[in-house]
Amino acid sequence: MKFKGEINKETSAKEYCSWEEVDILTKTIAQKIRNSNKKYDAILGITNGGIIPARALAKQLEINDIQFIPFKNKKLYSKVMPILSKDKKYLIVDEIYDTGETLSKVDNVLKKFDYDFAFLMSRYRYNGKPFAYVGKLLNHNKWIVFPWEMKNNQYRYR
Secondary structure, three states, X not given: OOOOOOOOOOOOOEEEOOHHHHHHHHXXXXXXXXXXXXXXXXXXXXXXXXXXXXXXXXXXXXXXXXXXXXXXXXXXXXXXXXXXXXXXXXXXXXXXXXXXXXXXXXXXXXXXXXXXXXXXXXXOOOOOOOOEEEEEEOOOOOEEEOHHHOHHHOOOOO
């Protein structure tokens, strides 16, 4: 499903995601991974949106190796990437699959490695390579506000 017009946080209607929903989506993804019988050696969280979901998934999957893919202002900083091994399988985690721009940049830099993606939410059905686990498929064009983005701690994690 494609949406008309650009979705951005200044002009689009907003939908707020709670900590409880993040917890449910993380558990949903973890169960999908367990059902797939795939095993991952490490989790790579995409900064900034993937940091918290990466930690939550690592806990659910009992993976102790968490590293981060450095993104800032939609740019991947490949010079400060973690050192990866071709002998390991990675799960790359981000909060949302939206335009595909982040996935494309990561895929371009990591194409020599073995990895899959996991997204708490996706705006579109993803059926590409690398494989992706999705917690929730969105059916609207609202800007998603995750709890770690909220001002004044409107939601608190328990």
